[in-house]
Amino acid sequence: MRISACLSSPNSGPPFRTEYSLCAPVKHPKRGGYSVRNRKLSIPDGYVLNVFEAVFFMIIIVFFSVISFWCFEKIVKIPSTPKKVVLESAVIHKGLWEASKTTSYLYLRVGQGDDEYDYVIEASSRDVQYLDLSRSRKLWVAVEPDRSKRFVWGVYNSELELLISRQDILMWALQNNISNYFIIFTWSIGSLYLLFLIFRNGIWNRFLAKRIARENRAG
Numbered sequence: 001m002r003i004s005a006c007l008s009s010p011n012s013g014p015p016f017r018t019e020y021s022l023c024a025p026v027k028h029p030k031r032g033g034y035s036v037r038n039r040k041l042s043i044p045d046g047y048v049l050n051v052f053e054a055v056f057f058m059i060i061i062v063f064f065s066v067i068s069f070w071c072f073e074k075i076v077k078i079p080s081t082p083k084k085v086v087l088e089s090a091v092i093h094k095g096l097w098e099a100s101k102t103t104s105y106l107y108l109r110v111g112q113g114d115d116e117y118d119y120v121i122e123a124s125s126r127d128v129q130y131l132d133l134s135r136s137r138k139l140w141v142a143v144e145p146d147r148s149k150r151f152v153w154g155v156y157n158s159e160l161e162l163l164i165s166r167q168d169i170l171m172w173a174l175q176n177n178i179s180n181y182f183i184i185f186t187w188s189i190g191s192l193y194l195l196f197l198i199f200r201n202g203i204w205n206r207f208l209a210k211r212i213a214r215e216n217r218a219g
Contacts, residue, residue, distance in 0.1 A: 048209055049202035057194045057202075063189040076122070076173040079151050085142040087156070093118070095135035098125055103176075106133060108152070110141055119152055121169065122176050129161055137200040139163070 025206035049057075106121040106128070119141075142154035171182035 003068065012130040025114055043197060043201060045200075046210060047201050048205045049198065051172070054198055054202045055144075057198050061191045061194050064191045068184045068187050068191075070198050071183045072124075075177050075180050077151075078170065078177075080147060082149075082153070083145045085153050086145050087140045087160075088143050090119075090141045090155075091137045092133055092135055092137045092139065096131075097126065098129075101125060106155075108139070108141065108155075110152070111147075111151075115147065117150060119150060119167070121155075121172070122151060123172050124175075125169070127168060127172075128164070132157075133163075142166070202207060 068203040088110055089112060090110045091106045092107065093109045097105045097107070099105055102125055104123050104124055108119045108121065109116055110119050111117060138158050138162060140156040140158070141152045142156070143150070143152060152169065153166045154169070156161065157163055
């Protein structure tokens with residue numbers, strides 16, 4: 001269903017014609033019932049945004065920005081592979097939290113006394129679901145001798161049996177970083193598009209409408 005419409009602003013001169021399509025339910029003649037046909041929905045070039053629409057777009061942009069910043073904070077900085085690692089005592093202080101069907105978080109407290117720090121491993125739920133990672137369990141983790149570089153390269157149980165390998169940790173970190181970068185890129189493009197609409201349809205078109213109105217009054 002194609003709709004033709006004439007849009008104009010008050011005192012803005014002759015209206016301009018534009019066409020746009022909508023997504024409308026259409027009754028199927030043979031099967032009965034209704035089906036939805038895919039239609040394009042776009043904002044006409046000459047449309048002037050009102051204040052409510054501009055504010056609504058700004059709210060969406062802020063929401064996109066908050067989510068993008070949150071994803072940016074989740075990006076794991078992967079250091080170069082160290083030549084030497086040491087084993088440091090650790091304990092699971094929050095247990096294994098399954099955030100979703102695909103992602104779980106392992107909360108570790110590495111070190112003892114004044115040197116201890118919290119570390120979180122974002123892991124694949126499928127890969128860690130059968131590991132005994134109960135709360136307060138004592139473990140050993142492989143870290144670099146330089147304590148300023150807080151990256152865990154492996155997780156071992158109290159008998160020094162490997163639970164989580166370096167390859168698993170690097171693979172999970174890389175997959176999570178790719179997902180976060182994709183979300184940041186996609187939502188940044190969406191924010192830029194909304195800013196473009198605010199400028200074109202909210203500022204520029206309003207300026208043109210007022211100029212045309214002044215010319216009409218002067219003429």
